[in-house]
Amino acid sequence: MASSLRAFVITCNQLPLSRGPRGRPSPLLPAIVPPPAPPRKRARARAPRSGVRAAASPHHCPNARSQELLNLLHHGLRRRFDSAVAAILIVAQISLPLPFANWNPWLIPSANAVLYSPETKIPRTGELALRRAIPANANMKAIQDSLEDISYLLRIPQRKPYGSMEGDVKKALKIAAEGKESILGSIPEQLREKGSVLYASLVNGKGGLQNLLEAIKEKDPDKVSIGLASSLNTVAELELLQAPGLSFLLPEQYLKYPRLTGRAVVEVTIERGDGSTFFPSAGGEPKSFASIQVVLDGYSAPLTAGNFAKLVTDGAYDGVRLKCANQAVLSDNEIEKYGYSVPLEIMPSGQFEPLYKTTLNVQDGELPVLPLSVYGAVAMAHSMDSDEYSSPSQFFFYLYDKRNAGLGGLSFDEGQFSVFGYTTVGREILPQIKTGDFISSAKLVQGRDRLILPDES
Template sequence: MASIISCNLISPRIPNNGIRFATTQNNNSWLTKRFVPKCSKNANPCQKLKECAISIALAVGLITGMPSYADAYVNLNSYNWALPDLSVLISGPPIKDPGALLRYALPIDNKAVREVQKPLEDITESLKIAGVKALDSVERNVRQASRALKQGKSLIVSGLAESKKEHGLELLDKLEAGMDELQQIVEDKKREEVAPKQKELLNYVGGVEEDMVDGFPYEVPEEYQSMPLLKGRATVDMKVKVKDNPNVDECVFRIVLDGYNAPVTAGNFVDLVERHFYDGMEIQRADGFVVQTGDPEGPAEGFIDPSTEKTRTIPLEIMVKGEKAPVYGETLEDLGLYKAQTKLPFNAFGTMAMARDEFENNSGSSQVFWLLKESELTPSNANILDGRYAVFGYVTQNEDFLADLKVGDVIESIQVVSGLDNLVNPSYKIAG
């Protein structure tokens, strides 16, 4: 089980659930070009409809705190408008827990382990009930998960990759013992111990599911095969020194990078981390909507590869649910896939993605951002981000403190703590 990473607080942090408004930054990276739409009296009827629709979306964004179309720098003359299917909008709340998103994003198909996972995740909702009454619901969750594990254990074991079976069996033993311990916690009415034990058990479940992945599941297109690729997952710790902040002095953010669904994007980032590219770099944007960094000093807006003396760029990379490999170089909007859902959605606070020029899909290089909004009213594939920017990871510990970061705060270091052996074609090892 991963250790808990703490942040050095100066004083108690007071949650701020108020609406934050984006501000303009003076660079050309993602979401920095501002366009404020309005309803024009002189435009043709179609044009007026488009502009008014954007204005309405902007107004809703300001009221609800959701990202607005103004932030996306929409080109009214070329934008292909299509309303999402109504069933998408009312399909239920999105999964917002980064751990759950990462578990469901694994390239596995094992119903038995998912039936163990789901009731354990539902404990989070059960704990929203006040007082010890929550424990009645938690007990039902635990019993359901225990029953699912007993009934489906043989199917879970059969789903383990042969090379990882021993480790998977060890985790299953810990999971069984842990559920007995959680049952005892509930019987003893120790509510405060439920959430930590739940997290531990879900870590075991996630580990079992990762042990079901046998090798890398697909071939990256030939034109990208020589790039740094993360064929699996890696975990990094990002240590940030916070300036002029009364709440926090220093914080370490744990980030899980998903190379199963974004091998080129995640591989590029890990390669830059190993070059210490981000060490000492400042946070360059923090406006309540995103936190962004990665623009080096000088005229270049991305990483200059010393072996070529040119900016290294990577393609837009989007994995769609139901597909075996990512889509490269095109947004889902470009492809007309308006109902498609991404495997790594912009649902969680702290979703990590690659920044790029708005109208150049393959212009990503070194600038990255973390989303500070949760997808409440805009489930996956019904917002302006999914399918347009490449998500490649989630902040899994201390993500709430991202909102405390400000422009000028310094990234002291980013270090890979696990999964470096999943990186192939590491360019940082090439001399010069």
């Protein structure tokens, strides 16, 4: 290895140098190029700037010529040294396996590892994020993963891999058939009859896996998309039946807070402050008010969602004005003392319980189960006293914009706030909200039975 390297370096030193811009030698590689152009004529020496002319002397010429020769020799040696270093690096890179055995992570800063990774896979819709957050049976999660893989395959333009899609559906059908007893056995007895109906609908019913398989064989992407959405909705309903409560125990010191042990739905009615109208995207008539539905997720943020649900039932948000900020619509009530000062609550992906009073280091690969990087995400603002706590009552709708995110699609605020739900109905209203609009009413329309108050525990 040493002898071959030495021979390679000597050979490279005998080659002419490549020249970069303005004819300067390239510091990177010895070049195999045509001989260099003839040297340019030297410019005449200028007089010293002191204004005193140097007296001509026959001794000055030999000294100047010697200095010029020394300079040329110095530059020549420097060029050969640069060529040798470049050659050594090339041979070392070719000889060593990649990645290097002693790879040092500081060579590429971890700060950009996830935030700018194009392969970062996070839910792109609130529905998908909510479905993934359900703590369900392992068989149902496997079926869900197979079907969600089809969602990615459908995004491929032109020639779609229908063969792979067919394989995913057949895999889901096999899991459903072999794991039927486990799937239904995970449902509480009082809900098992409903679960059996949903299971039959998923496997053989209209809009189930069999119909999805037929649509794939027809290679009709529209039918596949509709059938896939129907099957995933049925999967989510089954998973919700399998998760009657929290899959973890809350720390004892947090039992004094309200908590939501599942899902709940809040309907928020917003009115214009200036008398203008909202324009529904579905072609409805413009109105001075609009309704938005928010699904609260107590599985991943029981304290934050519970506090918000209690405030809604108490009417704390009725009449509260809204204000618009960069990529957010906030409730303008940060100085009001409603609600509990709940600790910052974020569940990392792959974990079984939330973290409290700490943010996630997204740059090192930590991702939340409920990401902020989804249009219509609902989160609590930080407390005015400490970033370790959420505001007792001030919340915001996050207007995610991929143009203001990293290449991986992650918001630069990802992992910094307690996200507790998503806007599922009325997302088209969010960008129309203006500062001065107000919440005329907020009602808990589903999930009151999942809300546990401190005096009820």
